[in-house]
Amino acid sequence: MGGSAFESDWQNVASRLRRDLGAQIYGQWIRSIALGDFCELTGTLELLTPSDFSASWVSDHYADRIRLAWSSINPSVRQLKIRARPGAARVEMLQGAAAAERPLAAPVDEALPVRSQLDPRMTFANFVKGQTNALALSAAERVAAAERPLFNPLYLQAATGQGKTHLMHAIGHAYAEVNPNAQILYMSAEKFMMEFVSAMRRKEVMEFKARLRAVDVLLIDDIQFIIGKVSTQEEFLHTVDAIIGAGKRLVVAADRAPQALDGVDQRILSRLSMGLVADIQPADLELRRSILNQRLANMPETQVGEDVIEFLARTISRNVRELEGGLNKLIAYSQLTGKPITRTLAEEQLKDILSACRRRITIDEIQRAVCEYYRIDRSEMSSKRRARAVVRPRQVAMYLAKVMTPRSYPEIGRKFGGRDHSTVIHAVRLVEDLRRMDNDMDNDVRALLRQLEA
Numbered sequence: 001m002g003g004s005a006f007e008s009d010w011q012n013v014a015s016r017l018r019r020d021l022g023a024q025i026y027g028q029w030i031r032s033i034a035l036g037d038f039c040e041l042t043g044t045l046e047l048l049t050p051s052d053f054s055a056s057w058v059s060d061h062y063a064d065r066i067r068l069a070w071s072s073i074n075p076s077v078r079q080l081k082i083r084a085r086p087g088a089a090r091v092e093m094l095q096g097a098a099a100a101e102r103p104l105a106a107p108v109d110e111a112l113p114v115r116s117q118l119d120p121r122m123t124f125a126n127f128v129k130g131q132t133n134a135l136a137l138s139a140a141e142r143v144a145a146a147e148r149p150l151f152n153p154l155y156l157q158a159a160t161g162q163g164k165t166h167l168m169h170a171i172g173h174a175y176a177e178v179n180p181n182a183q184i185l186y187m188s189a190e191k192f193m194m195e196f197v198s199a200m201r202r203k204e205v206m207e208f209k210a211r212l213r214a215v216d217v218l219l220i221d222d223i224q225f226i227i228g229k230v231s232t233q234e235e236f237l238h239t240v241d242a243i244i245g246a247g248k249r250l251v252v253a254a255d256r257a258p259q260a261l262d263g264v265d266q267r268i269l270s271r272l273s274m275g276l277v278a279d280i281q282p283a284d285l286e287l288r289r290s291i292l293n294q295r296l297a298n299m300p301e302t303q304v305g306e307d308v309i310e311f312l313a314r315t316i317s318r319n320v321r322e323l324e325g326g327l328n329k330l331i332a333y334s335q336l337t338g339k340p341i342t343r344t345l346a347e348e349q350l351k352d353i354l355s356a357c358r359r360r361i362t363i364d365e366i367q368r369a370v371c372e373y374y375r376i377d378r379s380e381m382s383s384k385r386r387a388r389a390v391v392r393p394r395q396v397a398m399y400l401a402k403v404m405t406p407r408s409y410p411e412i413g414r415k416f417g418g419r420d421h422s423t424v425i426h427a428v429r430l431v432e433d434l435r436r437m438d439n440d441m442d443n444d445v446r447a448l449l450r451q452l453e454a
């Protein structure tokens, strides 16, 4: 069935999104979406965006909200497939609100540089400082400051979803505030390549170079993308030299250190390492908590209890994007259904993300925690001693190993001094029974589970 049957529902979904996301985000990312096909069998509706970039941006940032809006307006839509329109211009510049109506394949020299590409939410004011990102934040603030930083370029390094892009956009906003006429260009390395290739095809390489060299601050994201792309690297090297040579500011971000960019020209690596390399470590528990609190402080009408915040901060630990996505999903769900945001709701609605995040706990960690808890020596986990003071903790540890790790009975037995699998089965059953009959035992096991899951 063609997507046209859904046009009027889409109008309703879109107006709800406009209300929830605000006119600017709506204008920038949602308005240009067209409906594609609908598959009745799977309940999958295609949403077509003007470019690959907007497809991935919308998927990362707004897919949950769009899906929830659809499910309340037309429940036959159970899944979305967000992709670029067939034949979409692969050379489209990042579109800002002002640029949204521009032809997709705008010639490079015509394309808008600057501000409109910056996400208005990604400012320094919205970036929460923590131990794991303090150096990167202060380096970014230096780059944005009026006086010339002592280093150039700034190389931001972090795993996915830890705030590299946020800091780059924040630099752009802050620099523009101090220098209202400045030209600031943010682009991914992939976009750099696509535009370069398209400029070559159109024989407009000079214009491409001129546009890049005219900027005051160049922000290039996901630099690892140029690995192995020889001609793009050559052009990138010239750009880096021109920007740095002219005393303009360059910031690049990558998911790994410069030395780990195998397949990138040594000349580029030496330029990139010449400034400051600042890494962002995965957000720790305190930072995760602060980020959630900061987000909620901006939404005074949304009620989320401390226990839910603590639960999200502790369990969604892999990266900030997932953490925010989890919170947004709960808020959107609660707005659409009128249900309050409770821990039970969080457990139900975030099942997938929670199970992906659950830390892999090892038998060694379990043994260590149990020995500390019962104050016995670690060697007792493997010893043959039959005193009750060591037998019971050993059985508790075997039980925890069974419920907290994917290990089989024989594997667990081997970790406990080469015991037979039947000994482990016996221990697991015994602890299960004891938990039901003996409160103290149940409390001990609960305390250990809590401690190990933290």
Ligand SMILES: Nc1ncnc2c1ncn2[C@@H]1O[C@H](COP(=O)(O)OP(=O)(O)OP(=O)(O)O)[C@@H](O)[C@H]1O
Residues within 6 Å of the ligand: 122, 126, 127, 128, 129, 133, 158, 159, 160, 161, 162, 163, 164, 165, 166, 167, 255, 291, 320, 321, 324
């Ligand atoms: N310290 C922080 N304070 C507030 N928000 C943060 C912080 N760190 C990350 N975020 C938010 O987390 C989300 C993901 O961050 P961002 O897009 O900057 O990650 P990234 O490191 O660039 O990831 P990728 O490598 O996948 O592009 C964004 O919405 C960003 O605003």
